[in-house]
Amino acid sequence: MVATGLLVASLFTLACGKPLSRLMQRHDARSDIPSGFVQGGSASPDAMLKLRLALVQSDPAGLEKALYDVSTPGSALYGQHLTQEEAAAFAAPTSETQQAVNAWLSENGITATALNPAGDWLSFSVPVSQANELFDADFTVFTHESTGKQAVRTLSYSIPADLQGHIDFVHPTTVFPQFKINRPVTFKPLKKNLTERALPSSCATEVTPSCLQELYGIPSTAATQSSNTIGVSGFIEEFANQADLKKFLENFRPDISSSDTFTVDEVDDGTNPQSESEAGLEANLDTQYTVGIATGVPNIFISVGEENSDGIDGFLDEINALLSQSNPPHVLSTSYSFNEPDLPFSIANNLCNAYAQLGARGTSILFSSGDGGVSGGQSEECSTFVPTFPSTCPFVTSVGATQDSSPEVAADFSSGGFSTLFAIPSYQSADVASFLSSIGTTNSGKFNRTGRAFPDISAQGVDVVIVFQTEIGTVDGTSCSTPISASIIALINDELTAAGKSTLGFLNPLFYANPSAFTDITSGDNPGCDTNGFSAAVARTTGYWSRYPQLRVAENYCWTLGLLGIPVMNFRNYE
Ligand SMILES: *[C@@H]1O[C@H](CO)[C@@H](O)[C@H](O)[C@H]1NC(C)=O
């Protein structure tokens, strides 16, 4: 267990006297307060602020190359995942950076704590008065109107001019908390009454584990490898309830022990209280569809504490905690996201590189694509399409939603589109080019034709049965599709581990190179922003794919996690 976010503020700040003043240079500023927030007064000078410094990493390009080397089928290094030290070395700041930053911190009487083995993230606490001086800032209290939550932020900050090029950014400063996440928002009654222990074998009315096993050819036999694990992210006080999981397994996996469960990994003092009223819809869904599908795979619910989970802090702290573990989960399922425009490139890029580090070590990282169609995580007014992050990070696998089973079609809420921050990665460039040429000028000007396209795969996400606060009901969302997909990967990893092989790790180069493992989703669209969004269509019908006429790659919208109908064992052919 690694403590993240722990820090020791120096007691000698004032005793050391005023530090030499350095020439300061504006590092970031915003001209407006984000909508939804109102400005209050200055933050109390004595209030303690926990700040994080992101230092410039020494070799992000080297990390990217190493990630592709171990993840691209055919590469001599395929499957030879990096050790913790090897991966961290790429992210570690140069010794020059470390010295320059440490000298400045100690000059100010600050002792910082490294948040991960690479040491590219430092954390320390100082009173607001000192933070204002250190960064030429004006830390102010802002209130988020709809939630009433307060955040201390500054509209601009500076760093010493000689530290430009060493400090990437300071957080939290100008970036405001994100309270938008995608998760199933409503719990619906069942379309028909499911008789306990008399389970529907098809997906005709509701999606259950047995329906998914049948639809996607998922084995029901238990995994055998205790070293192979799956992690499930929990944010914003979403708690996973054991009693609900037990009832879910009793009803929908009567073939396995109803005491199968998860362990809890606490980040930022996260907890997992068990009272019925505190059970979370998202957390229940995520744990029920990982424990319930990834049969017998050790399951870790990662509960990120609310204290630091302003959205971004929680995401940063979770990945830094996982990077600090010597044996992080082999699959990470996360059904929370941001609208990409709400994050500055610096933070998105830093998180994305952290996911690359974990991917290079052999973890498959899956994020839900969002539930607002082309309007992003939520349906909102928009004149241009709103991509979601982390889905737009090229180093993660983005999961969209489908519905129905014959044929399976794209769910209309499923977010998908093109990044405005990250360029098209080579593993998907041919597919994206084909898709773009197929849509002609549709939606022209509303999205970035050179951006990374998402999602990468998709799975069932409508009328998915869960138990919530003892009731059986259904939910919709890419939040369903993500743990389902992650569980399939975990089961494949179990087979690979049993065969003495490495786990799948970063999935996308493998997936895009092997469309025959997938069912192509060829209809459905994802409306939003007063358009029909993108339509699913057959893609890349020429060239290489003509050897697989019956199994075409999906277009950018839904590369169905086809495993689908294809025995999991087929995947072994590709490692
Ligand atoms: C399911 O059963 C309950 C009570 O037995 C009933 O109130 C409800 O209408 C039924 N729902 C459906 C969809 O048949």
Ligand SMILES: *[C@@H]1O[C@H](CO)[C@@H](O)[C@H](O)[C@H]1NC(C)=O
């Ligand atoms: C489009 O994406 C590219 C690559 O990520 C980026 O450099 C460019 O700024 C984007 N353009 C717009 C208008 O968003």
